[in-house]
Amino acid sequence: MNILSYDNTLEGFFTAVFEVYEYKYLNPKIVRQSLAQNALFSEVTPIITQQDKADRVTQRLEKQIGKEGLREILFGFLSENENFEDIVFEIIKYGIEHPNQNILKNYAHPAVLQLSKWVKSVGREAHRMEAFVRFELLQDGIYFAQIKPDFNVLPLTISYFKERYQDQKWLVYDTKRNFGIYYDLKTVEWIQLDLEIKNITQKHDQTERKYQHLWAEYFDHTNIKERKNTKLHIQHVPKRYWKYLTEKRTF
Amino acid sequence: MNYDRIKEKLEILADAAKYDVSCSSSGGTRKNTNKGLGNSHASGICHTFTEDGRCVSLLKILLTNYCIYDCAYCVSRKSNDIQRAAFTVEEVVDLTINFYRRNYIEGLFLSSGIFKTPDFTMERLVRIAKKLRLEHNFNGYIHLKTIPGASDELMQEAGLYADRLSVNLEIPTQSGLKLLAPEKDHKQMIKPMGFVKDALVQYKEERQKFKSTPKFAPAGQSTQMIIGATQETDLQIIKVADHFYNNFNLKRVYYSGYVPVLSDTRLPALGTEVPMVRENRLYQADWLMRFYGFKADEIVDRQNPFLDLEVDPKISWALRNIDQFPINIQQAPLEMIFRIPGVGVKSAYKIVHARRFQSLSLEHLKKMGVATNRAKYFIDFKIQNNHLKHLSTIHLKQIILDESKTKYQKTFSNQLSLLNEHSFLR
Numbered sequence: 001m002n003i004l005s006y007d008n009t010l011e012g013f014f015t016a017v018f019e020v021y022e023y024k025y026l027n028p029k030i031v032r033q034s035l036a037q038n039a040l041f042s043e044v045t046p047i048i049t050q051q052d053k054a055d056r057v058t059q060r061l062e063k064q065i066g067k068e069g070l071r072e073i074l075f076g077f078l079s080e081n082e083n084f085e086d087i088v089f090e091i092i093k094y095g096i097e098h099p100n101q102n103i104l105k106n107y108a109h110p111a112v113l114q115l116s117k118w119v120k121s122v123g124r125e126a127h128r129m130e131a132f133v134r135f136e137l138l139q140d141g142i143y144f145a146q147i148k149p150d151f152n153v154l155p156l157t158i159s160y161f162k163e164r165y166q167d168q169k170w171l172v173y174d175t176k177r178n179f180g181i182y183y184d185l186k187t188v189e190w191i192q193l194d195l196e197i198k199n200i201t202q203k204h205d206q207t208e209r210k211y212q213h214l215w216a217e218y219f220d221h222t223n224i225k226e227r228k229n230t231k232l233h234i235q236h237v238p239k240r241y242w243k244y245l246t247e248k249r250t251f
Numbered sequence: 252m253n254y255d256r257i258k259e260k261l262e263i264l265a266d267a268a269k270y271d272v273s274c275s276s277s278g279g280t281r282k283n284t285n286k287g288l289g290n291s292h293a294s295g296i297c298h299t300f301t302e303d304g305r306c307v308s309l310l311k312i313l314l315t316n317y318c319i320y321d322c323a324y325c326v327s328r329k330s331n332d333i334q335r336a337a338f339t340v341e342e343v344v345d346l347t348i349n350f351y352r353r354n355y356i357e358g359l360f361l362s363s364g365i366f367k368t369p370d371f372t373m374e375r376l377v378r379i380a381k382k383l384r385l386e387h388n389f390n391g392y393i394h395l396k397t398i399p400g401a402s403d404e405l406m407q408e409a410g411l412y413a414d415r416l417s418v419n420l421e422i423p424t425q426s427g428l429k430l431l432a433p434e435k436d437h438k439q440m441i442k443p444m445g446f447v448k449d450a451l452v453q454y455k456e457e458r459q460k461f462k463s464t465p466k467f468a469p470a471g472q473s474t475q476m477i478i479g480a481t482q483e484t485d486l487q488i489i490k491v492a493d494h495f496y497n498n499f500n501l502k503r504v505y506y507s508g509y510v511p512v513l514s515d516t517r518l519p520a521l522g523t524e525v526p527m528v529r530e531n532r533l534y535q536a537d538w539l540m541r542f543y544g545f546k547a548d549e550i551v552d553r554q555n556p557f558l559d560l561e562v563d564p565k566i567s568w569a570l571r572n573i574d575q576f577p578i579n580i581q582q583a584p585l586e587m588i589f590r591i592p593g594v595g596v597k598s599a600y601k602i603v604h605a606r607r608f609q610s611l612s613l614e615h616l617k618k619m620g621v622a623t624n625r626a627k628y629f630i631d632f633k634i635q636n637n638h639l640k641h642l643s644t645i646h647l648k649q650i651i652l653d654e655s656k657t658k659y660q661k662t663f664s665n666q667l668s669l670l671n672e673h674s675f676l677r
Binding site: 101105106107108109113127130131132134135136143145160163164166207211214215217218221222223224225226227228231232233235236237245246247248 | 601
């Protein structure tokens with residue numbers, strides 16, 4: 001087996017795909033660097049990311065599966081699933097065997113179906129982040145929220161927050177992956193915080209707690225207790241998201 | 252801001268508004284072009300869900316629960332001895348803006364009891380929407396209730412600031428309405444719906460000529476019917492819904508199972524179970540009409556005026572139309588794939604895409620998300636489908652029931668007996 005490692009970027013992965021064909025590696029297996037240290041792999045060839053090679057793979061793929069197909073691969077990548085490389089490489093091979101078909105529409109193919117499942121999961125969580133993020137107003141006028149999503153969905157939510165909240169400063173921070181997006185009334189930037197996140201939330205604006213209480217009150221009173229349906233409630237708002245939700249916190 | 256006073260008002264006026272089940276924030280296309288606050292997402296977003304599992308998308312409140320009417324089904328009716336409250340215009344605006352900035356909501360759903368006159372009430376609702384739009388550059392979603400009897404000028408203005416307008420029919424039959432709300436009649440409710448429909452058409456035409464014409468209620472109009480407060484049949488309900496979808500360009504009809512909160516001899520007794528299964532079946536029927544190409548009279552008819560509570564309306568239709576089956580998964584047109592029990596819209600599209608590549612098996616369908624425990628009795632493959640032997644038996648419904656545990660099992664036996672008591676099932 002030929003093991004090729006890449007730098008955890010999508011461009012790196014596409015470069016590796018290019019080189020598999022360029023150098024005709026036999027039995028190739030592409031792994032991301034962060035997983036390549038695994039003792040199971042005896043010999044690993046590191047691939048250096050090259051934009052032009054990545055672009056050629058992207059262009060070739062776009063011709064066959066369109067922008068929509070590339071988007072599906074991006075979603076698969078953001079799932080961070082350990083089988084991402086194997087599944088997508090299998091799809092690419094399948095695509096090369098059937099060059100004139102949009103192979104991503106064959107939901108009966110196991111790899112295609114697997115990718116479509118990741119797309120669904122990642123899309124759903126991105127949507128949930130847009131829904132479940134709760135901003136808290138800090139003393140310095142920044143609306144702040146922290147998240148800890150299962151998948152790396154923060155990059156997918158930028159346009160939602162950017163289009164919606166244009167006249168307030170805001171910061172959404174992924175504490176699991178330790179990066180965030182910050183809007184300063186002009187542009188959105190990636191940032192990394194050194195501070196203990198906990199200290200930030202103690203510096204609430206003085207009105208913040210009041211609105212949190214009002215919202216929790218509202219949530220309580222909009223419920224119809226004669227219709228209580230806990231199973232459905234949890235299905236829509238899985239417990240792992242409760243920690244974000246102001247209305248699910250006990251005051 | 253007097254926090255304690257606002258909290259008290261919010262409790263009262265959220266409580267009073269919650270029986271209006273509409274929650275949708277979809278269909279709007281408002282963009283945030285003025286560097287202001289908010290936009291509306293075409294598909295809508297549920298920011299949380301109540302403990303009864305309903306979507307919370309909008310801040311749904313009444314401006315006031317004072318009301319001059321005495322409708323039996325309404326918790327805010329004049330003769331009901333409850334706490335009353337009224338928000339000021341500023342208070343509603345402040346709550347909306349501050350909730351929105353924290354990403355709690357998609358916008359505001361504002362309704363009201365009728366105090367003094369319809370115009371007096373409507374004028375305040377419009378004033379709130381106008382203030383949000385013009386003074387706060389608010390581009391989030393606004394749903395206003397239109398008050399029957401309000402002037403055309405106010406209705407017109409409402410449509411310019413709101414994304415959606417709605418009037419609730421509440422009671423599906425004229426006779427039921429006469430019994431429970433003698434001061435109201437359907438004509439009075441239909442008038443504003445007709446106005447909105449005409450305005451939608453007119454503004455759309457003008458926009459085609461002049462790009463600068465403002466949008467009028469871009470997310471259209473909707474209505475709600477209360478289910479199980481009077482003796483209406485599902486046939487009547489579905490016919491009414493169908494009529495309004497076809498003639499008033501409605502985006503949505505909502506069905507709200509009656510929650511017995513008031514003691515009144517004209518209404519089901521306190522403690523009667525909310526008809527949630529029936530409500531669910533009505534929504535399924537509604538979906539069949541809007542997304543699956545079914546006609547109203549295919550779902551219920553004079554011989555079958557009630558939806559079967561035990562199985563979904565698509566299975567009911569299939570069981571009444573066995574001659575249409577089995578449907579060949581490899582060759583049948585999309586319209587027929589839609590009609591297979593257990594196949595949703597998305598799975599149907601996946602099937603017609605995937606079958607161009609290869610012959611599909613039951614296993615493939617299962618992986619695509621089809622509810623094969625229902626679908627398998629109605630479909631034909633390239634290879635033989637052994638489940639088809641049940642298709643012509645009279646026990647097919649029982650076979651399906653035995654295999655799929657309905658999520659309503661618990662409430663089911665209960666509710667059936669209650670329905671019988673009230674002679675809903677004739």
